[in-house]
Amino acid sequence: MTETSALQPVVILVRPQMGENIGAAARAMLNFGLTEMRLVDPRDGWPNPRAVAMASGAAGQVLDRARVFPTLAEAMFDVDHAYATTARGRELTKPVHTPATAMAEARGLVAEGRRVALIFGPERAGLENDDIARANAIVTVPVNPDFPSLNLAQAVLLMGYEWGREALPAQPAPAAKRPPGEVPATRLEIEKLADHWEEKLTEARFFFPPEKAAPMRLTLRNLWSRLPLTRADVQILHGMVRQLTWKTRAD
Amino acid sequence: MTETSALQPVVILVRPQMGENIGAAARAMLNFGLTEMRLVDPRDGWPNPRAVAMASGAAGQVLDRARVFPTLAEAMFDVDHAYATTARGRELTKPVHTPATAMAEARGLVAEGRRVALIFGPERAGLENDDIARANAIVTVPVNPDFPSLNLAQAVLLMGYEWGREALPAQPAPAAKRPPGEVPATRLEIEKLADHWEEKLTEARFFFPPEKAAPMRLTLRNLWSRLPLTRADVQILHGMVRQLTWKTRAD
Numbered sequence: 001m002t003e004t005s006a007l008q009p010v011v012i013l014v015r016p017q018m019g020e021n022i023g024a025a026a027r028a029m030l031n032f033g034l035t036e037m038r039l040v041d042p043r044d045g046w047p048n049p050r051a052v053a054m055a056s057g058a059a060g061q062v063l064d065r066a067r068v069f070p071t072l073a074e075a076m077f078d079v080d081h082a083y084a085t086t087a088r089g090r091e092l093t094k095p096v097h098t099p100a101t102a103m104a105e106a107r108g109l110v111a112e113g114r115r116v117a118l119i120f121g122p123e124r125a126g127l128e129n130d131d132i133a134r135a136n137a138i139v140t141v142p143v144n145p146d147f148p149s150l151n152l153a154q155a156v157l158l159m160g161y162e163w164g165r166e167a168l169p170a171q172p173a174p175a176a177k178r179p180p181g182e183v184p185a186t187r188l189e190i191e192k193l194a195d196h197w198e199e200k201l202t203e204a205r206f207f208f209p210p211e212k213a214a215p216m217r218l219t220l221r222n223l224w225s226r227l228p229l230t231r232a233d234v235q236i237l238h239g240m241v242r243q244l245t246w247k248t249r250a251d
Numbered sequence: 252m253t254e255t256s257a258l259q260p261v262v263i264l265v266r267p268q269m270g271e272n273i274g275a276a277a278r279a280m281l282n283f284g285l286t287e288m289r290l291v292d293p294r295d296g297w298p299n300p301r302a303v304a305m306a307s308g309a310a311g312q313v314l315d316r317a318r319v320f321p322t323l324a325e326a327m328f329d330v331d332h333a334y335a336t337t338a339r340g341r342e343l344t345k346p347v348h349t350p351a352t353a354m355a356e357a358r359g360l361v362a363e364g365r366r367v368a369l370i371f372g373p374e375r376a377g378l379e380n381d382d383i384a385r386a387n388a389i390v391t392v393p394v395n396p397d398f399p400s401l402n403l404a405q406a407v408l409l410m411g412y413e414w415g416r417e418a419l420p421a422q423p424a425p426a427a428k429r430p431p432g433e434v435p436a437t438r439l440e441i442e443k444l445a446d447h448w449e450e451k452l453t454e455a456r457f458f459f460p461p462e463k464a465a466p467m468r469l470t471l472r473n474l475w476s477r478l479p480l481t482r483a484d485v486q487i488l489h490g491m492v493r494q495l496t497w498k499t500r501a502d
Contacts, residue, residue, distance in 0.1 A: 027398075027400075028405070030395060030397075030398040031394050031395055031398055031399070031400070031401060031405075032394060032395055033395040057398075058397060058398050059398065098416075100416070141412070142415055142416065143282050143283060143415065144281060144282055144283055144284045144415070146281075146309060147278075147281040147282055147308075147309050147310065148282070149278075149282070150282060154279070154282075154405070154408055157405055157408065157409070158408070158409075158412055161392070161409055161412075164393055164394065164395070165349075165351070165393065197491075200495065201491060201494065201495065204494045204495050204497065205494065206490070206491060206494040206495070219483075219487065220487065223484055223487065226479075227478050227479070227480075228477075228478070228479070229478075232470075233474055236470065236471065236474065239457070240448075240452060240457060241495065243452065243455045243456065243457040244451065244452065244455050244457070244492065244495040244496055245495055246455065
């Protein structure tokens with residue numbers, strides 16, 4: 001695990017209760033490359049074997065490196081900009097972000113060399129107003145208002161996911177990233193395939209009645225050229241028509 | 252909980268193992284307004300008291316309404332378009348989406364009245380290739396390659412989150428421009444087409460040698476489900492194989 005703290009937000013868990021949740025939060029962080037955890041006054045002290053048991057493997061290193069502080073103010077000693085995650089409905093005069101807009105903004109701040117923190121409250125009660133007062137902005141996850149309860153690790157996961165999304169060089173082309181090794185067929189290969197099928201279908205008297213033959217051929221040509229066929233697909237389709245008509249030729 | 256099944260994706264859990272994870276998945280679904288769960292051959296049978304204990308409250312209703320099927324094929328009886336969630340690195344010739352691009356596309360499909368499914372595999376092993384062959388596209392979450400492990404409920408959570416994000420009014424309508432008059436084939440139509448071709452190709456001894464028959468069938472299934480076929484295309488393709496093999500049958 002490399003030291004990337006200057007390039008990523010710090011995750012601060014305020015008065016976390018269950019060790020398991022701290023471990024699960026460490027896992028969720030690492031899933032998206034976040035490695036710097038700070039703990040404010042954890043209920044059961046620190047280190048916590050239940051946290052370690054839940055984290056396991058590389059996520060254990062996030063816990064090993066976690067720093068513990070008695071107060072949120074101290075945990076924020078080097079933080080330039082902080083986002084407080086809360087359930088919806090707080091009456092506070094701060095900007096309210098979704099995870100997406102918060103992490104987009106955070107990306108810009110981090111790129112400028114600013115220290116960003118994501119602050120999460122205790123499992124049941126959430127952050128107190130005194131905690132939120134220390135943050136520059138609020139983040140709430142857009143959830144079903146009839147069932148809004150997210151646990152601590154889930155909240156961390158969604159923020160990490162949005163951080164990771166923003167860290168991607170660019171959103172991949174929306175439609176269809178091709179798996180590597182899949183070579184799209186060339187126009188010439190498609191044309192030969194179309195010729196092969198047209199020949200076999202002609203022999204099989206597919207283009208019937210005669211007055212419909214021309215539009216049918218055109219429809220088929222359009223079909224081949226419209227489909228996103230790979231070179232491998234083209235080979236299969238050659239093999240299919242060859243095999244299907246093999247018996248016919250042998251008559 | 253209102254009946255909104257036509258307006259949202261179905262979540263299909265294939266061979267889930269732990270009841271707790273089924274319950275946690277139900278919670279994650281409901282967090283983002285998804286209420287229709289289907290279970291394929293759950294390891295510990297159904298209903299499962301551990302699932303109920305984990306779900307609690309309104310999420311229990313998601314479990315109450317969950318439908319159980321012996322096979323994935325049966326669970327997909329009314330599904331038009333399916334996304335299979337996998338860890339990265341599968342060598343399959345299907346479009347690979349992020350949760351974001353998948354749910355943007357799904358939004359467009361659902362708006363057109365199409366049935367969309369999100370398919371999740373068993374906890375450890377994930378989906379098998381036979382399962383994935385039934386899907387139209389793959390979704391992988393962009394995670395830290397050094398620590399990619401997401402649990403079942405987390406994978407459901409991220410897909411639900413992206414679905415919920417798209418459901419927000421501010422999000423622009425996803426680009427799903429279809430040429431007018433072009434009706435996409437349903438999944439069932441594609442499956443019948445695949446069956447028809449498989450039957451004829453089997454008669455023509457296309458799947459040879461025997462030890463290669465299974466992977467060849469799988470490749471072909473993947474080919475059909477990956478291509479953006481219209482209803483008209485499907486009719487043509489039925490006609491083609493019928494005509495190509497007509498002489499053979501008449502021998």
